[in-house]
Amino acid sequence: MPRYLVAQSERPEERERRRRRAGKSSGETYAATLSQLCPGASVDIVSPADASAGPFAAADLIRYDAILLTGSPMHVYDDAPDVRRQLAFMRAVFASGVPSFGSCAGLQVATAAAGGRVRKMPERLEAGVARRIAATDAGRAHPLLEGRPAAWDAPAIHGDEVEELPAGATLLASNGVTRVQAAEICHDRGVFWGVQYHPELSIEEVALALRDSAGDLVEAELAGSECEVQAHVDDLLALHAHPDDRAVRWRLGVDGEFAEERRRRCELTNFLRHAPALRNAAPVAA
Structure with a gap:
């Protein structure tokens, strides 16, 4: 059976806050999702940003079949010790040749580790539903997006975004809010596939995160009041309980790409299907 490593970049207090809100840290959510997708797989969780985690070398990682990076509130453009530790971990992942995948901050960490740039989104957030994501010409032929329609919606909660992809990267999908919604990054010996949205999350987790961020959403003018945020949260929770409810889908303006777990x-x-073929697949610069 495959062996996976999940790397969570939340700080310890952020992990505990998420556990109180949603019952799991971001790494624990990933591990639960992987266990559902690959019953019997071995899944380890590490927290590379923690001071107690210690440095990671490529030799520590090669026993894994794939490495997955979670989302988190981390700002990878901050010059802070925890950010430096997380970036050093990602460089070790690239050096190991083990294929990797990341969502939200995971994409941002891989981008920065490979030499790209991440920024705070100018005067906006993307929260709840990332609308009308569309593949680029390269993305339409890329296996990461196999099975996606011409445009789709996905769970998303982020205030940072990739400003510039590193050399060796391919832009795979965009929307009107965030140019880099999906990308492939080839760096050192490694191949990374990532998305700015959250395929690992349940709709309930999205709803609870929005409720926890209600004040920020009002401040960003995405809602007129916290009551409006709560009404949106209530609809998301209803969709989580009843994914086929046509009335709730209509109120939220989503279809099965967002509502159905398999499609999300x-x-x-x-x-996960293509990871075995990606191991050590990146060309190594002379």
């Missing part, structure tokens, strides 16, 4: 997980499922 499309990119993660594709990565």
Whole structure:
């Protein structure tokens, strides 16, 4: 059976806050999703940003079949010790040749580790549903997006975004809010596939995160009041309980790509299927 490593970049207090809100840290959510997609797989969780985690070398990682990076509130453009530790971990992942996948901050960490740039989104957030994501010409032929329609919606909660992809990267999908919604990054010996949205999350987890961020959403003018945020949260929770409810889908303006768990997980499922062929697949610069 495959062996996976999940790397969570939340700080300890952020992990505990998420556990109180949603019952799991981001790494624990990933591990649960992987266990559902690959019953019997071995899944380890590490927290590379923690001071107690110690440095990771490529030799520590090669026993894994794939490495997955979670989302988190981390700002990878901050010059802070925890950020430096997380970036050093990602460089070790690239050096190991083990294929990797990341969502939200995971994409941002891989981008920065390979020499790209991440920024705070100018005067906006993407929260709840990332709308009308569309593949680029390269993305339409890429296995990460196999099975996606011409445009789709996905769970998303982020205030940072990739500003510039590193050399050796391919832009795979964009929307009107965030140019880099999906990308492949080839760096050192490694291949990384990533998305700015969250294929690993349940709709309930999205709803609870929005409720926890209600004040920020009002401040960003995405809602007129916290009551409006709660009404949106209530609809998301109703959709989580009843994914086929046509009235709730209509109120939220979503279809099965967002409402159905199997469809939400499309990119993660594709990565796991193709990961064996990606090991040590990146060309190494002379």
